[in-house]
Amino acid sequence: MFQLDYSDARPLYEQIKERIKTLIIRGVLVSNQQLPSVREMASNLTLNPNTIQKAYRDLEAEGYIYSVRGKGNFAAVLSPALKGEEQMQLKKQLMETLTAMQNLGVPLEKALQWVKAAYETEGSDPE
Amino acid sequence: MFQLDYSDARPLYEQIKERIKTLIIRGVLVSNQQLPSVREMASNLTLNPNTIQKAYRDLEAEGYIYSVRGKGNFAAVLSPALKGEEQMQLKKQLMETLTAMQNLGVPLEKALQWVKAAYETEGSDPE
DNA sequence: TTAACTGTACTATTCAAGATATTACAGTTT
DNA sequence: AAACTGTAATATCTTGAATAGTACAGTTAA
Numbered sequence: 001m002f003q004l005d006y007s008d009a010r011p012l013y014e015q016i017k018e019r020i021k022t023l024i025i026r027g028v029l030v031s032n033q034q035l036p037s038v039r040e041m042a043s044n045l046t047l048n049p050n051t052i053q054k055a056y057r058d059l060e061a062e063g064y065i066y067s068v069r070g071k072g073n074f075a076a077v078l079s080p081a082l083k084g085e086e087q088m089q090l091k092k093q094l095m096e097t098l099t100a101m102q103n104l105g106v107p108l109e110k111a112l113q114w115v116k117a118a119y120e121t122e123g124s125d126p127e
Numbered sequence: 128m129f130q131l132d133y134s135d136a137r138p139l140y141e142q143i144k145e146r147i148k149t150l151i152i153r154g155v156l157v158s159n160q161q162l163p164s165v166r167e168m169a170s171n172l173t174l175n176p177n178t179i180q181k182a183y184r185d186l187e188a189e190g191y192i193y194s195v196r197g198k199g200n201f202a203a204v205l206s207p208a209l210k211g212e213e214q215m216q217l218k219k220q221l222m223e224t225l226t227a228m229q230n231l232g233v234p235l236e237k238a239l240q241w242v243k244a245a246y247e248t249e250g251s252d253p254e
Numbered sequence: 255t256t257a258a259c260t261g262t263a264c265t266a267t268t269c270a271a272g273a274t275a276t277t278a279c280a281g282t283t284t
Numbered sequence: 285a286a287a288c289t290g291t292a293a294t295a296t297c298t299t300g301a302a303t304a305g306t307a308c309a310g311t312t313a314a
Contacts, residue, residue, distance in 0.1 A: 009271095011301055026230045037260060048303050053262075069261050070310030083231065090228050091241060097224060098245035101217050103153045104210060108246045114218060115242055118225035119235045136300095138272055164289060175274050180291075196290050197281030260311065268303070275296080282289065 001036065004045055012047060016055040024064055025086065029075040035065065037072055128163060131172055139174060143182040151191055152213065156202040162192065164199055 002019045004012060023029045035041070038056065042049040056073050059065045063082050067073040101111060129146045131139060150156045162168070165183065169176040183200050186192045190209050194200040228238060 013301080022227075025227070038262090039260085050304085051302060054301095056261090067261065068310090070259085070312085072260060072311095086231055087228070087233060090224055090231065090233070094221070094224050094228070094238075094241055095245045097217055097221050098242060099248075100149075100152070101214070101221070102246055104213055104217065106214060106217070108243070111221075111242055111246070112239060114221055115225060115238055116235070118222045119229055119238070121226075140272080165291090166289085177275085178273060181272095183290090194290065195281090197283085197288085199289060255314105257314080258312085260309100262307100262309080264305100264307080266304085269301085271299090271301100273296105273298080276294085278292085280289100280291080283287085284285105 001041070001044065004047075013051050013055040013058070016045075016052065017058055020055070020059060021064055024075050024078070031075055031077045033075045035073040035075065128168070128171065131174075140178050140182040140185070143172075143179065144185055147182070147186060148191055151202050151205070158202055158204045160202045162200040162202065 002023075004015055008015060020029070020035070029035070035056075036044065038049050038052045041052045045052075056065065056067065060067055060073070063079060064076055065073050066076050098111060129150075131142055135142060147156070147162070156162070162183075163171065165176050165179045168179045172179075183192065183194065187194055187200075190206060191203055192200050193203050225238060
């Protein structure tokens with residue numbers, strides 16, 4: 001499904017959360033689609049089931065997935081509120097990046113050019 | 128000089144590094160300007176001098192400051208190479224943010240609009 | 255009904271990174 | 285000499301992350 005980056009300083013469960021979030025937002029994981037079970041995912045990534053459980057628990061609390069006892073975990077139908085939150089967060093991140101670019105002397109024209117380039121690349125760059 | 132965010136999960140020395148980097152890039156700290164001494168900064172932030180030393184050591188290794196034994200630490204003259212690196216990193220970050228926005232359904236027009244807004248705000252948002 | 259899956263909840267333990275505390279020494283300035 | 289600077293080293297404490305193991309509850313299909 002994905003790989004972990006052990007050179008990344010962030011905790012493993014954070015990486016897992018991020019990856020799954022991305023897969024859901026990009027529609028790779030469709031609403032109500034079942035995720036690998038806690039034990040299976042743990043086996044695939046060669047780590048402890050508790051770590052996966054932690055990631056799943058968080059993701060459910062945040063509204064990205066839902067879990068059914070005995071059945072499994074499933075991609076949630078993202079609420080408009082959640083999508084709005086995501087958008088605001090991205091906008092904030094965008095503004096910060098742009099401010100930094102401006103301070104570094106990157107001209108507006110170049111910034112606009114990069115934006116268009118990113119959108120033209122159409123596909124969902126998988127990282 | 129600045130404050131620390133204890134709700135931030137990242138280590139303190141990382142936050143310190145980031146803040147100082149930003150101050151230098153934005154020109155708040157001019158080239159060759161002296162930074163607070165290790166002990167003074169530690170006293171101001173109410174933490175251990177070792178933590179500041181760690182931040183300063185890293186910053187020197189990365190080319191943002193230089194230190195003179197017995198005198199102090201000073202903002203470096205940023206090399207074009209370092210500025211280039213910074214730019215590339217920001218560009219990468221920008222592209223990732225935009226890809227995410229695109230996947231969330233934010234139209235190109237809106238993205239461009241935000242970019243212009245960020246540049247119009249002129250000043251260096253200190254956050 | 256049983257077996258083999260699912261999720262979930264504990265507790266105990268190990269491990270590493272971050273941060274502190276303390277001491278010491280070298281160079282600069284007045 | 286005193287009071288600053290940087291720098292280095294060691295020992296200790298604390299915390300979060302991750303592991304290991306066990307147990308129990310719900311689901312599904314043979």
